Amino acid sequence: MTKENEESKNFMQRPTTRREFIKKSVEGAAGAAVSFSILNMFTDSAHAQGIKTADGIVIVDPVKCTGCRRCETNCTAVNDGKAHPYISRVKVGQNYNFGKNGPSYNYKYGDGHLGDFTIVGETCRQCESARCMSACPMDAISVDEKTGARVIDKKKCVGCGRCAVACPYDIPTVDPETSKSTKCTLCEGKPTCAAGCPTGAIDFVPWKDVEMALIERENLIENN
Amino acid sequence: MPKYQGWAGKILRVNLSSGSITTEDTVKYKEYIGGMGLGYKIMWDEVDENTKPFDEENIIVFGAGPLSGTGAPCTARTNITSLLPANPQNLIGDSHMGGHFSPEMKYAGYDAIVIEGKASRPVWLRIEDDKVSLESASRLWGQGIFDTTANISSMMGKEAQVAAIGQAGENQVPLSTIMTNGNHSAGGHGGIMGSKNLKAIGIIGTKSVKYAADKEDWIELNESVMSIIGANNQHVVPSTPQPWAEFHDASSRWTAQEGLYWGAADQEVETGICKPEDTNRIGYRTMKAIKDLGSISEDYTVRMGGCQSCPIRCHSSVKVPELEKYGVSPYVSNTCMGFWNHWYVNQNAKSDMDNFLNKTLGAQLADDYGLWFNYGQLGRDLKYLYDNGIFEEVLPEDEYDDIPWDLYEVGDPKFLVDFYRRLAFREGEISHISDGSAQIAERWDLGDDYWNYKTNKLWSRMGYPIHHANESNGQVGALINTIFNRDPMCHSHQNFLGSGLPTKLQKEIAAETWGSEDAIDVPANYTPMNRAKARFAKWSLVRNALHDSMTVCNWMFPMVTSPLKTRNYRGDTTIEAKYFSQATGMKVNEEELDEFGRRIMTLHRAMTVKQMGTVDMRNEHDRIVDWVFEMDPDKNAFEAGTIKMDREDMEKARTMLYEEFGWDPKTGAPTAETLDELGMTEVKEELASKNLLP
Numbered sequence: 007m008t009k010e011n012e013e014s015k016n017f018m019q020r021p022t023t024r025r026e027f028i029k030k031s032v033e034g035a036a037g038a039a040v041s042f043s044i045l046n047m048f049t050d051s052a053h054a055q056g057i058k059t060a061d062g063i064v065i066v067d068p069v070k071c072t073g074c075r076r077c078e079t080n081c082t083a084v085n086d087g088k089a090h091p092y093i094s095r096v097k098v099g100q101n102y103n104f105g106k107n108g109p110s111y112n113y114k115y116g117d118g119h120l121g122d123f124t125i126v127g128e129t130c131r132q133c134e135s136a137r138c139m140s141a142c143p144m145d146a147i148s149v150d151e152k153t154g155a156r157v158i159d160k161k162k163c164v165g166c167g168r169c170a171v172a173c174p175y176d177i178p179t180v181d182p183e184t185s186k187s188t189k190c191t192l193c194e195g196k197p198t199c200a201a202g203c204p205t206g207a208i209d210f211v212p213w214k215d216v217e218m219a220l221i222e223r224e225n226l227i228e229n230n
Numbered sequence: 231m232p233k234y235q236g237w238a239g240k241i242l243r244v245n246l247s248s249g250s251i252t253t254e255d256t257v258k259y260k261e262y263i264g265g266m267g268l269g270y271k272i273m274w275d276e277v278d279e280n281t282k283p284f285d286e287e288n289i290i291v292f293g294a295g296p297l298s299g300t301g302a303p304c305t306a307r308t309n310i311t312s313l314l315p316a317n318p319q320n321l322i323g324d325s326h327m328g329g330h331f332s333p334e335m336k337y338a339g340y341d342a343i344v345i346e347g348k349a350s351r352p353v354w355l356r357i358e359d360d361k362v363s364l365e366s367a368s369r370l371w372g373q374g375i376f377d378t379t380a381n382i383s384s385m386m387g388k389e390a391q392v393a394a395i396g397q398a399g400e401n402q403v404p405l406s407t408i409m410t411n412g413n414h415s416a417g418g419h420g421g422i423m424g425s426k427n428l429k430a431i432g433i434i435g436t437k438s439v440k441y442a443a444d445k446e447d448w449i450e451l452n453e454s455v456m457s458i459i460g461a462n463n464q465h466v467v468p469s470t471p472q473p474w475a476e477f478h479d480a481s482s483r484w485t486a487q488e489g490l491y492w493g494a495a496d497q498e499v500e501t502g503i504c505k506p507e508d509t510n511r512i513g514y515r516t517m518k519a520i521k522d523l524g525s526i527s528e529d530y531t532v533r534m535g536g537c538q539s540c541p542i543r544c545h546s547s548v549k550v551p552e553l554e555k556y557g558v559s560p561y562v563s564n565t566c567m568g569f570w571n572h573w574y575v576n577q578n579a580k581s582d583m584d585n586f587l588n589k590t591l592g593a594q595l596a597d598d599y600g601l602w603f604n605y606g607q608l609g610r611d612l613k614y615l616y617d618n619g620i621f622e623e624v625l626p627e628d629e630y631d632d633i634p635w636d637l638y639e640v641g642d643p644k645f646l647v648d649f650y651r652r653l654a655f656r657e658g659e660i661s662h663i664s665d666g667s668a669q670i671a672e673r674w675d676l677g678d679d680y681w682n683y684k685t686n687k688l689w690s691r692m693g694y695p696i697h698h699a700n701e702s703n704g705q706v707g708a709l710i711n712t713i714f715n716r717d718p719m720c721h722s723h724q725n726f727l728g729s730g731l732p733t734k735l736q737k738e739i740a741a742e743t744w745g746s747e748d749a750i751d752v753p754a755n756y757t758p759m760n761r762a763k764a765r766f767a768k769w770s771l772v773r774n775a776l777h778d779s780m781t782v783c784n785w786m787f788p789m790v791t792s793p794l795k796t797r798n799y800r801g802d803t804t805i806e807a808k809y810f811s812q813a814t815g816m817k818v819n820e821e822e823l824d825e826f827g828r829r830i831m832t833l834h835r836a837m838t839v840k841q842m843g844t845v846d847m848r849n850e851h852d853r854i855v856d857w858v859f860e861m862d863p864d865k866n867a868f869e870a871g872t873i874k875m876d877r878e879d880m881e882k883a884r885t886m887l888y889e890e891f892g893w894d895p896k897t898g899a900p901t902a903e904t905l906d907e908l909g910m911t912e913v914k915e916e917l918a919s920k921n922l923l924p
Contacts, residue, residue: 083452087444100389109384120379
């Protein structure tokens with residue numbers, strides 16, 4: 007996505023998913039979420055002290071990803087026993103056609119399959135100071151002792167959706183069929199999405215390498 | 231908890247005349263599975279045999295199946311059923327598209343979308359789970375498919391999946407498409423949507439698709455499929471010699487190799503070595519661009535792509551900056567005929583680059599207008615009409631002079647910019663070339679030479695060309711090409727024949743699967759008809775019907791072979807039954823599920839009998855044009871080096887195929903006994919009342 011495209015994205019009315027639109031209305035700060043710096047996760051330290059970081063995070067390579075979305079249905083097969091891309095912890099489908107920002111007047115040159123073919127898969131950053139965790143009024147999100155993943159305790163979760171609103175990457179999603187929120191658990195250290203990717207586009211990146219990997223990913227998306 | 235899983239459980243019915251939007255339970259159609267079968271049943275029950283395609287009374291059915299959206303590999307096909315405008319008798323038929331549309335239908339809660347009636351002004355159908363509405367399309371009408379998709383997505387949300395028609399469909403061009411994801415097109419039914427004033431369907435689904443099986447069993451089955459899957463068309467050997475591979479075959483679509491890249495990717499991506507066991511490299515096996523667009527395309531390939539759930543990426547996504555000078559985006563994605571359709575301009579192309587530009591520009595223009603080419607036939611028709619001076623006779627002089635034949639003569643891509651506009655907007659007499667071959671033969675009085683000229687590749691007087699016919703195992707491919715009312719979109723036989731394994735091994739596997747190694751011949755060295763070939767042909771059609779009903783991709787399934795030496799290259803033909811059982815909870819074995827396929831093919835046959843008003847399918851429907859029997863005059867059928875067929879032998883072949891299906895051996899029409907056996911009593915009674923039982 008070039009700068010020129012970025013600036014002209016207000017041409018289309020609602021370049022977001024329905025869920026993001028609702029969130030932005032609630033926050034009253036449309037646009038803030040998408041421009042959220044990838045580095046905030048390291049500097050936004052409201053709750054940072056003394057919390058274990060994750061062993062790593064899952065990152066989708068926008069060059070190798072071909073948009074088959076096997077990761078989505080593999081994710082929900084393992085975690086939920088059904089095929090349910092809407093609650094998948096890897097989100098590819100919603101960005102498949104037009105990228106993260108949705109169709110602009112210049113969509114043919116933007117991200118997505120109807121654009122320049124860049125597929126932008128979103129994944130959980132397992133933020134050091136996780137906004138989902140601090141937003142949860144039920145203290146249902148905690149740090150998994152084994153992997154460091156930020157995980158939801160389904161018994162405590164009441165499905166209020168505060169975590170979904172808080173996350174800058176739109177990862178936590180309330181399952182409309184169970185009224186419980188869902189988010190990436192890192193599958194006990196062996197992410198299902200990465201194991202099943204037919205192009206090896208999904209990596210489980212060790213925490214020490216995450217910052218560089220995210221910067222590289224951002225550059226690949228920006229420079230297309 | 232519902233009795234069955236897999237299916238979403240509801241069918242959405244939209245009547246455009248009354249504006250009514252209702253749902254009904256899917257379960258009453260479960261004997262026809264979904265997709266193709268469900269479409270046939272609704273058409274049988276609700277569309278009178280005298281209805282014409284563009285009549286308000288015609289129906290169009292968008293079908294998913296119990297597998298669509300489950301995430302099982304290769305299960306994102308959408309089957310569309312309606313009357314065929316390009317068939318001279320407007321018989322029933324299907325068009326199909328891949329992409330992400332049928333999964334989204336399921337996630338919204340629908341196994342099928344049934345469109346009835348006709349809107350009084352242009353509309354589009356908006357579906358967000360249970361919330362369904364008809365919206366004005368007054369500002370979308372006249373737009374191409376790309377802009378329509380973008381506009382609907384901007385109104386609904388970026389995650390919407392959209393199926394739309396372009397200007398060709400709006401103008402009721404018989405050869406036009408319905409399109410999703412920009413380049414997955416269903417050919418033949420665009421004009422039906424146009425006639426109903428329905429521009430597009432947009433869907434957002436937030437629900438799940440459930441399977442009856444335990445998740446451990448489900449995941450294990452998925453993994454077993456991922457272990458035996460090959461490349462596109464289930465080719466199981468690489469196209470070049472590789473250290474890990476015992477065999478190779480130049481015609482295989484397993485083209486990945488060292489030194490072959492997605493050359494226009496933002497980082498280096500080598501297709502490289504893709505061992506069968508390395509499931510994280512399955513998506514690189516099929517580097518289709520070099521097959522469809524030539525070696526020049528490597529440097530232009532951004533990536534491969536394809537459908538939801540499918541690890542095989544058969545769509546070539548290329549960036550061709552040179553296209554901008556023709557006023558289109560440089561980003562083009564398509565596969566196979568999407569590029570090859572434009573070959574007829576290429577015959578005169580002066581360079582590899584012009585060749586490449588014709589294919590990619592042709593794809594881009596056709597995908598936006600929504601033009602269809604009848605499996606490449608339109609180009610052959612144009613060449614025949616031009617070469618024989620027929621256009622000079624049938625076109626008004628000023629129109630003929632206005633067409634840039636000088637560009638055509640030199641293979642200049644600019645010809646396509648002019649020509650496709652004429653087709654999409656129905657400009658002038660030449661635009662009738664998009665009516666279909668049977669229609670132009672009558673309109674322009676083309677005579678026997680047109681039908682019997684071998685290079686035209688026409689197969690049937692119903693106006694469709696060969697599609698893996700006598701060139702694909704003689705009688706087997708030939709029979710498969712006679713049953714549908716358009717070119718058969720059947721690859722069950724072709725996938726096996728093209729696996730790339732040596733003939734000796736193929737014959738062993740054929741013997742295990744169809745009872746005798748005589749089921750297959752050495753290519754272009756055919757033997758007379760035999761029972762095993764009839765079983766192979768029937769099985770191919772039955773699996774095709776199952777796949778388009780479940781929906782499973784018939785370009786990948788059935789998997790008779792595998793790339794695994796450890797399995798002695800055997801595949802697994804029980805996968806479909808396992809998936810059906812695990813998804814729905816309705817336990818069936820392979821033979822039992824094949825009976826569902828036989829039921830669906832028999833309903834197609836019954837509908838054809840009803841529409842044609844005759845039981846004599848053998849003489850009225852299943853005919854093949856003369857060149858197939860008269861080609862290679864210095865050779866007889868069954869000599870080495872020819873794919874010529876023998877008339878008497880083909881009559882025997884028809885009889886055997888009818889017997890395999892349980893149809894009347896004389897006429898090829900479904901018998902009362904078979905209809906009873908398949909539980910199709912209501913079909914039997916209606917045919918009996920019309921005196922249409924043999």
